[in-house]
Amino acid sequence: MTLIAGKPASFWIDSTAKLTFSPFVNNTVVDVAIVGAGIAGLTAAMLLKRAGKTVAVIESRQVSTGVSGHTTAKITSLHQLIYANLIKEFGAEKARLYGESNQAAIEQVAKLVEEEQIDCEFSRQSAYTFSDSPEHLDKIEAEVEAAVKLGLPASFVKDTSLPFPITGAVQFENQAQFHPRKYLLHLAQTLPGNGSYLFEETRVEGVEEGSPCQITTNRGVVKAADVIVATNLPILDQGLFFAKTYPKRSYIVAAQIETSKAPEGMYIGVGENYRSIRTTPYEGGTLLLVGGEGHKTGTVDDTEQRYLRLEDYARDRFGVDTFEYRWSTQDMVSFDKLPYIGKLTPLNNHIYVATGFTLWGMSKGTLSGMLLSDLILGRENPWAELYDATRATPFVSETSLKENSNVAKHWVGDRLKGLDNSSFSEVARDEGKLVTINGNKVAAYRDEQGTVHAVSAVCPHLACIVDWNSAEKSWDCPCHGSRFTYDGELIQGPAVKDLES
Ligand SMILES: Cc1cc2nc3c(=O)[nH]c(=O)nc-3n(C[C@H](O)[C@H](O)[C@H](O)COP(=O)(O)OP(=O)(O)OC[C@H]3O[C@@H](n4cnc5c(N)ncnc54)[C@H](O)[C@@H]3O)c2cc1C
Numbered sequence: 289m290t291l292i293a294g295k296p297a298s299f300w301i302d303s304t305a306k307l308t309f310s311p312f313v314n315n316t317v318v319d320v321a322i323v324g325a326g327i328a329g330l331t332a333a334m335l336l337k338r339a340g341k342t343v344a345v346i347e348s349r350q351v352s353t354g355v356s357g358h359t360t361a362k363i364t365s366l367h368q369l370i371y372a373n374l375i376k377e378f379g380a381e382k383a384r385l386y387g388e389s390n391q392a393a394i395e396q397v398a399k400l401v402e403e404e405q406i407d408c409e410f411s412r413q414s415a416y417t418f419s420d421s422p423e424h425l426d427k428i429e430a431e432v433e434a435a436v437k438l439g440l441p442a443s444f445v446k447d448t449s450l451p452f453p454i455t456g457a458v459q460f461e462n463q464a465q466f467h468p469r470k471y472l473l474h475l476a477q478t479l480p481g482n483g484s485y486l487f488e489e490t491r492v493e494g495v496e497e498g499s500p501c502q503i504t505t506n507r508g509v510v511k512a513a514d515v516i517v518a519t520n521l522p523i524l525d526q527g528l529f530f531a532k533t534y535p536k537r538s539y540i541v542a543a544q545i546e547t548s549k550a551p552e553g554m555y556i557g558v559g560e561n562y563r564s565i566r567t568t569p570y571e572g573g574t575l576l577l578v579g580g581e582g583h584k585t586g587t588v589d590d591t592e593q594r595y596l597r598l599e600d601y602a603r604d605r606f607g608v609d610t611f612e613y614r615w616s617t618q619d620m621v622s623f624d625k626l627p628y629i630g631k632l633t634p635l636n637n638h639i640y641v642a643t644g645f646t647l648w649g650m651s652k653g654t655l656s657g658m659l660l661s662d663l664i665l666g667r668e669n670p671w672a673e674l675y676d677a678t679r680a681t682p683f684v685s686e687t688s689l690k691e692n693s694n695v696a697k698h699w700v701g702d703r704l705k706g707l708d709n710s711s712f713s714e715v716a717r718d719e720g721k722l723v724t725i726n727g728n729k730v731a732a733y734r735d736e737q738g739t740v741h742a743v744s745a746v747c748p749h750l751a752c753i754v755d756w757n758s759a760e761k762s763w764d765c766p767c768h769g770s771r772f773t774y775d776g777e778l779i780q781g782p783a784v785k786d787l788e789s
């Protein structure tokens with residue numbers, strides 16, 4: 289068995305308390321219901337409540353324990369390499385709006401932290417996209433040129449405080465980082481009262497548009513004039529967002545580092561094996577976070593290797609020795625590189641979505657809250673057209689064809705998976721395997737005590753066959769990223785049901 293170092297938990301969640309909110313009230317009526325208490329949902333709820341609306345946030349688990357509780361939490365408009373490409377594909381004006389909206393999101397977070405006096409280790413930092421080989425230098429230079437042209441705070445640098453040489457980097461000044469869960473728990477706490485609610489442990493199973501809209505949960509019904517579905521990937525299939533995006537899973541290891549040796553700023557590399565680097569205050573000292581090793585969810589069995597490679601990198605480049613934490617999470621990657629923020633479909637006037645943040649949702653989740661609250665309040669918003677969730681999407685791109693054909697391959701090919709295993713005796717201790725029992729596809733995990741946990745392997749979303757994730761001990765769906773515990777409980781949608789027992 290591989291030994292991965294560090295507690296298998298997100299530092300952000302482990303270092304914050306579990307809050308208790310008032311229990312669910314059946315037939316709650318509000319102006320706006322918001323499904324999902326991550327950064328997109330909570331920012332929208334906060335801004336709408338401030339504007340005088342009553343809101344109900346409905347969260348299936350606990351506040352900020354989804355992607356927003358597992359992120360690296362850099363708040364920046366420097367999204368690795370994006371601007372040269374955006375100018376090429378969409379033109380300078382749209383690229384400018386992209387930069388402007390993400391910069392505005394940083395300032396929105398800063399404003400809320402200041403006004404609400406949020407104790408969340410918010411600090412201004414420079415963000416860097418660096419290359420440590422000559423290979424990608426031309427891309428770095430092109431990115432600086434594009435970003436400067438768009439009026440962004442960009443420059444080319446060769447010197448950083450990284451403890452290893454680089455060939456060059458894009459630097460964006462005056463960006464920010466924070467402790468995401470401290471920030472989001474604060475937003476959550478401001479919501480209940482004066483006709484507004486926050487419900488945890490309440491899973492939304494369906495939303496019907498109407499006057500009012502009806503939100504069906506596993507505990508009863510909420511009614512609202514408008515609904516925002518902020519579940520990372522919308523749980524509603526009508527807008528086909530599961531086909532316009534794909535889930536990318538990525539890994540983080542966290543090690544204590546001497547503060548004098550810790551790099552200043554937030555970093556991301558380029559190329560296939562890029563690493564993401566930042567530090568955060570930790571028990572009077574400093575914690576170094578190193579991320580990377582991303583892949584499409586449900587396509588890699590031996591996920592332990594991903595952590596081991598990040599550990600090696602952190603030891604080699606930063607001289608750290610012991611690891612405090614390790615965790616992973618996934619985000620939806622948009623095929624046309626822009627998030628989808630707006631109405632669910634052209635036929636919906638009261639159901640809104642926000643998805644496709646492409647691993648940069650601290651700024652894009654914040655700007656979705658700003659944009660969606662403007663739409664619901666009937667205010668003009670300069671970014672609405674760029675991010676319009678109902679825009680025609682170029683389905684036929686190299687990436688979308690590859691990822692969508694992957695889904696088709698899984699839907700058909702996975703039906704044959706596990707045919708060789710037809711008995712639970714073939715499942716070793718602490719192993720998850722697909723087996724075929726009486727013609728049924730079964731996802732079986734044998735725990736360390738020898739007990740077998742067997743559930744249906746058919747994903748309740750659109751019936752793909754789940755795959756075993758050994759490091760997280762979960763069943764992950766390779767089609768659109770739903771995830772389940774080893775005994776079938778839903779961890780992450782778009783599915784809204786557990787795996788059948
Ligand atoms: C490894 C990694 C590192 C990242 N680092 C960065 C970074 O440094 N900077 C950055 O900008 N972005 C980063 N991102 C991306 C960013 O973290 C995400 O884009 C963002 O957190 C997504 O927020 P969200 O509100 O859409 O989703 P979430 O935070 O997942 O919120 C959705 C919520 O909806 C709830 N939910 C789901 N289904 C239901 C249902 N049926 N009923 C009720 N509730 C439901 C979930 O439980 C969840 O709490 C990173 C992503 C990854 C994968």
Ligand code: FES
Pocket residue numbers: 530747748749750751752765766767768769770781782783
């Ligand atoms: S997530 Fe869509 S089929 Fe599993």
